[in-house]
Structures are given as C-alpha cells and as structure tokens.
Amino acid sequence: ADIAAMGxxxxxxxxxxxxxDTLPASWALELADGLAFEAGxxxxxxxxxxxxxxxxxxxxxxxxxxLAGRPPVRRSGAAPGDxxxxxxxxxxxxxxxxxxxxxxxxxxxxxxxxxxxxxxxxAGPEAAVLGATGMIDVSDGLLADLGHVAAASGVxxxxxxxxLALGGPLAEAAAxxxxx
Numbered sequence: 513a514d515i516a517a518m519g520x521x522x523x524x525x526x527x528x529x530x531x532x533d534t535l536p537a538s539w540a541l542e543l544a545d546g547l548a549f550e551a552g553x554x555x556x557x558x559x560x561x562x563x564x565x566x567x568x569x570x571x572x573x574x575x576x577x578x579l580a581g582r583p584p585v586r587r588s589g590a591a592p593g594d595x596x597x598x599x600x601x602x603x604x605x606x607x608x609x610x611x612x613x614x615x616x617x618x619x620x621x622x623x624x625x626x627x628x629x630x631x632x633x634x635a636g637p638e639a640a641v642l643g644a645t646g647m648i649d650v651s652d653g654l655l656a657d658l659g660h661v662a663a664a665s666g667v668x669x670x671x672x673x674x675x676l677a678l679g680g681p682l683a684e685a686a687a688x689x690x691x692x
Contacts, residue, residue, distance in 0.1 A: 513631040516554070517649040519585040519640025520577030522633060524559035525551050527573050530566035547573070554633040582640055590646030590665035597644075599635030601625070602654055602676070607685040614692035619685050 515522045527547060529540065548558050556575075608626030611619060629651070636647060646665055650657045655671070662669045678686065 513629075513633065513636075513649040513651060515575045515577035516631065516633045516636030517585075517647045518577070518579075519582060519637055519644070519647065520579045521637050522551070522554040522556040522575060522577045524556050524576045525561075525573055526576070527558055527561035528563070528571070529561070530564040530570040532567060532569070533565055535569065543571075553630075579640075580637075585636075585640045585644050585647045586664070587646055587648045587661045588664035590661050590667050590669075592667055594645055594667075596658065596669065596671065597639070598650065598654065599632045599639070600630075602650070603678075603682050605629055605651075606653065607682050610689045611685055614689045616685075616688045616692050618688055619681055622681055622685055 525547060527544075529543070531540065544558070551558055556577075559576075604622055604625035606626075607619075608622035608624065611617075612623055612626065617623075631649070631651075639647060646661055648657045648661050652660075654676075658669045658671065661667075
C-alpha cells in the first residue's frame with residue numbers, strides 16, 4: 513500500500529525473517545503463503561529475501577514498485593486548494609480491532625477488515641496519472657495520516673465532518689463496543 517500511495521505499481525517484495533529454531537515450520541509456511549497471496553493481489557511477487565536464527569520473530573519486508581517514468585507522489589506535495597480524496601472504506605479496520613479487543617463477535621466483516629486489510633492498490637497509480645499532488649496510505653487513520661501530509665507539505669487540512677458521517681456497521685460497532 514505504501515508503494516501504491518506514491519503512485520507506483522507494486523512489483524516485488526523482499527522478505528527477511530529471523531526466528532527461533534523452536535518456531536513451527538507451519539507458522540513460517542503460512543506466513544510465506546500469506547505474503548505471496550497479498551503480493552499477488554497487488555500484482556507483485558515475493559522476489560527473495562533472507563532467513564536467520566534469532567531469539568524472537570523479526571520480520572522485515574521491503575516493497576518495490578514501478579513508477580512508469582513518473583516522479584513519485586509524496587506526502588509533501590499537497591498545496592492549498594487541493595481536494596482530499598479517499599479510496600476504499602474508512603474506519604473498518606479500526607472498528608474491527610475495537611470489536612476484537614472488546615471480545616464482541618458481532619459484525620465479523622469488520623473483524624475480517626482488521627485481520628486482512630484489502631487496500632485498493634490500483635487507486636494510487638490511477639490518482640498519480642490523474643494528477644494527484646500529495647498522497648499517503650491511511651492505514652494509521654485518516655486524521656493521523658492527513659496530519660502527516662499537512663506537516664510534510666506545510667499546509668492546513670480542513671475536513672468537513674459531515675462528509676465522514678458515521679453510519680451502518682461503524683455506528684453499530686461503536687454501540688456494541690460501548691455496551692461491552
């Protein structure tokens with residue numbers, strides 16, 4: 513998602529894994545399968561990496577992408593008058609996390625959104641081609657990541673709360689977490 517958020521098409525992952533020798537091989541194989549699946553969903557592949565022994569599990573993933581000759585769209589490129597646009601649903605992962613933390617089993621689609629995020633990988637390169645001036649992956653939350661854009665670009669960001677109306681499963685999740 514970080515590669516796509518700079519306007520590039522993801523191409524490859526390099527994965528380094530360090531783990532204790534007591535780690536079940538099945539765990540490492542499931543991790544490899546998950547990384548390969550998600551890389552494939554983004555149009556990339558796992559190109560290589562390294563393994564080592566360590567006292568705890570350490571994982572490092574380097575993502576590579578292709579800008580097709582365009583300059584990267586950085587978070588520092590926003591300018592006064594730009595419009596904030598978002599691709600994909602907002603708040604579903606955070607709501608799923610809150611439900612899981614509260615031990616609430618309702619709304620499994622939100623828990624699934626947290627456990628297995630599905631970023632819209634094609635949206636970043638498309639936005640870059642259409643002239644986006646500043647982009648960021650909002651996995652830390654819209655307001656936190658807009659703060660990063662604002663700080664890097666030296667701009668203020670005005671978000672109209674009415675455009676972020678809480679409804680549907682998010683409102684239901686909030687009520688369930690508060691009642692838990």
